[in-house]
Amino acid sequence: MTGVPGPAPAPLTVLLVDDEPLVRAGLRAVLEAQPDITVVGEAADGAAVIPLVRRLRPDVVAMDVRMPLMDGIEATRAVLRTVPAPPKIVVVTTFENDAYVYGALRAGADGFLLKRARPAEIVHALRAVAAGDSLLFPSAVRELAAAHAQEPGSAEAREALRRAALTDREGQVLRLMARGLSNAEIATHLTVGTETVKSHVSAVLSKLGARDRTQAVIAAYESGFVSPG
The missing domain is CATH 1.10.10.10 (Winged helix-like DNA-binding domain superfamily/Winged helix DNA-binding domain)
Structure with missing residues (x-):
């Protein structure tokens, strides 16, 4: 007897937050090439994140740290403080040993991802953090703590x-x-x-x-x- 296949799992939903349109476009192209990932929205500044998170309920927010009006540190802190059952937050950064990255991790971000990462690494990272896995190698935390711990x-x-x-x-x-x-x-x-x-x-x-x-x-x-x- 042939079993009836169950419903397909819901796609992983992602909100992109970056003040550079080209970065957002590149991330969108990488992610939407995957059948199980959907980009549900974009924002150019951290100040727009909370209303978008409340409305769109993404599984993961890919958050730039350096933005002009509200940076990724404050946006991360605000989301975790005010949104019930908040999404996972992945910091997207140019420099891995950045004080901004350390600040975002202290604020509660779940990990960080380099903008120069290969497409496969980006996809794997967002899937991993959505599943509850860590994106941080111990050496990265040690280096960040050594350089930026207050x-x-x-x-x-x-x-x-x-x-x-x-x-x-x-x-x-x-x-x-x-x-x-x-x-x-x-x-x-x-x-x-x-x-x-x-x-x-x-x-x-x-x-x-x-x-x-x-x-x-x-x-x-x-x-x-x-x-x-």
Whole structure:
């Protein structure tokens, strides 16, 4: 008996935000060549992002960081602060070691993507972040933290980590997260089950008030709990 195929999965929807029309046109062409991706809208400035996100409900926002009226840092912060169930936000940048990129990641962006990336890399990155995967290699976070962390090990950052009251095991997990280990690799390192690691990671994120692993790792660097070196 031949089964009846189910409905096709909904396409991945993307909002493009960049003040350069050529960049938006190039990204649109790359993305709309994929059968499972739909560009639902465009904006030339961060100030237009919130109403568009509310109306279009994209899965992912590809956000430039350097824009004239409202930059990508403030736009990211505003979306995450005001929009229920906000989309994933990928920073699109010319320079990977840019203070703007670090600021956007601190504000809650889910990762960054270089404008010079190959089309296949762009497509893979947006699919990955929509699925909940990280776009950041540990070395990239370390380099950004080393170059742009505001007063690493400052009293304020140390106090925030102290208030989080991580257990010894949660501290171990955070250090291994900062090294870029996956949950499975952390489980092997600590000789525990993967589900146990997932519980520890969730506890770390909750105690630090971090949206994701990237923000938790940034907090670890800025408090001096982990050294960029």
